[in-house]
Amino acid sequence: MAKFKKVLVTGATSGFGKATAEIFAQNGHDLIITGRREKRLLDLKKRLEAEYKISVEHLVFDVRNEQEVYDAIAALPKRFQKIDVLVNNAGLASGLDPIQDGSTEDWNKMIDTNVKGLLYVSKAVMPFMIERGKGHIINIGSTAGKEVYPNGNVYCASKHAVDAITKGMRIDLLPHGIKVTQIAPGAADTEFSTVRFHGDKKKAKDVYKGYQPMTAEDIAELVYYSTTLPKHLCINDLVVTSVAQANSYLIKRD
Ligand code: NDP
Ligand code: 8X3
Numbered sequence: 001m002a003k004f005k006k007v008l009v010t011g012a013t014s015g016f017g018k019a020t021a022e023i024f025a026q027n028g029h030d031l032i033i034t035g036r037r038e039k040r041l042l043d044l045k046k047r048l049e050a051e052y053k054i055s056v057e058h059l060v061f062d063v064r065n066e067q068e069v070y071d072a073i074a075a076l077p078k079r080f081q082k083i084d085v086l087v088n089n090a091g092l093a094s095g096l097d098p099i100q101d102g103s104t105e106d107w108n109k110m111i112d113t114n115v116k117g118l119l120y121v122s123k124a125v126m127p128f129m130i131e132r133g134k135g136h137i138i139n140i141g142s143t144a145g146k147e148v149y150p151n152g153n154v155y156c157a158s159k160h161a162v163d164a165i166t167k168g169m170r171i172d173l174l175p176h177g178i179k180v181t182q183i184a185p186g187a188a189d190t191e192f193s194t195v196r197f198h199g200d201k202k203k204a205k206d207v208y209k210g211y212q213p214m215t216a217e218d219i220a221e222l223v224y225y226s227t228t229l230p231k232h233l234c235i236n237d238l239v240v241t242s243v244a245q246a247n248s249y250l251i252k253r254d
Contacts, residue, residue, distance in 0.1 A: 005227070008032040008083050010063060010121055011090030013040035015190030016140060019220035020087055025052040027224070032080055034059045034072070034121075035090065063090050063117025064109075073124040082132065085227055086125045088118045089140040093155040093196040107154045114158035118165065130176045136234075137173075138223055139166045141184040142248075143241060149249035155196075156248075159184075170236065179234040181226050186241030187251065188214035210253030211244035 007024045011017035012033035018040075021033050025048040033041055033056060041058040049056050057080050061068040073081075091114040095106035118139065129135030144152055145159030163182060170180040193204035207213075219240070226235045245251045 005029045005084035006032065006080055006082055007085040007087065007227075008034070008121075008125065009087040009089060010034045010117075012044065013037045015192060015216045016185075016188070016219045016223075017087070017089040018044065019216035020089065020223050021048065021056075023217075023220045023224045024085075025054050025056075028052065028054060029085075030055045030080070032057045032059060032076065032083070034061060034063075036060065036062050063121055064112040066116075066120045069117075069120040070124050073121070081128050083125055083128050083135065085136045085138065086122065086129075087138045087140070087223060088121060090117060090121075091140065091158075093144075093152075093192065094198070096151045096155075096196060098151055099153040102154060110154050110158045111161075114155075115161045115165070118162060122169070126173070126178075129178050130173075133177045135177075136179040136181065136227055137169060138181045138183060138226060139169075140219075140223075141166065141182045143184055143186040143239060143245075144248050145182075145184055146239060147248040152248070166237070181235050182237045183219065183222055183226070184237065184239045185214060185219050186239075186245040186248065188216060188219060190216050211251055212242055213244075214240070214242050 007029050009017050009021050012021045013035035021031055021044060024031060033044060035041055038060045045056040045058045048054060057076060059072040061072045063069060094109045095103060139162050141162040142159040144156045145163040148156040166180055166182040173180060189208045193207040194201055197203040222238060222240060
């Protein structure tokens with residue numbers, strides 16, 4: 001792999017994706033950053049290009065819209081299509097309700113974004129990696145993809161799907177020399193809970209009360225680290241939590 005890579009990060013307007021873009025930029029890599037909030041992408045692009053003297057392309061699309069995804073990635077300048085690392089990070093939880101009370105709108109949003117969106121972006125990028133016989137796909141799963149927790153039902157299902165898709169990718173891409181990694185974090189303080197609780201900041205804050213949660217930067221470091229290993233090594237699955245968290249549902253609070 002070239003010393004300086006082309007790295008596509010979905011969901012780079014906030015949280016893990018933004019921090020991941022930052023750390024790759026700090027290390028001199030060119031970026032393709034994506035999300036729906038164009039102003040945030042443009043601000044990030046301008047800052048990273050000025051601070052780190054790298055090139056950044058920004059693509060505005062909703063990962064749920066299959067055609068938008070394909071059109072945006074197909075329209076990348078040729079040299080940017082040589083994507084070395086794809087970080088499938090865009091995702092969300094919507095609601096935290098017992099399954100019998102869940103809203104189908106929330107369910108559709110999570111399944112369409114976390115599962116189908118990840119598949120569409122991967123489908124657009126994999127041919128470039130296969131053509132070059134190299135690449136690294138990093139899927140952001142979750143501890144929610146390892147164990148189901150109360151009221152997590154459909155979010156957990158979507159992240160279990162990411163877990164399965166990651167394993168499937170690793171098998172099917174084996175002949176093509178493409179690394180496939182899943183990073184499965186526990187609770188990290190980002191905009192995630194505000195989105196989950198439909199903008200209720202008080203409820204979101206309570207998720208991180210009484211213990212030290214992980215930060216977006218913690219996860220970005222691990223994403224970056226997984227790309228720095230020798231050519232013959234691949235982190236397949238990395239589950240990471242704060243010390244206060246034992247599994248997907250057990251957190252020790254003061
Ligand atoms: P944030 O809410 O801070 O960031 C989510 C990002 O995903 C945003 O950039 C958002 O961009 C993007 N996104 C969401 N929906 C879409 C969409 N339909 N189309 C395009 N982009 C979209 O959350 P996190 O950084 O915490 O979450 C990132 C990933 O990490 C998610 O997959 C989440 O499930 C996972 N995760 C989070 C954990 C946590 O505790 N924070 C723990 C484990 C996993 P925009 O709104 O601009 O489109
Ligand atoms: C996000 C973390 O604890 O809400 O995947 O499942 S959690």
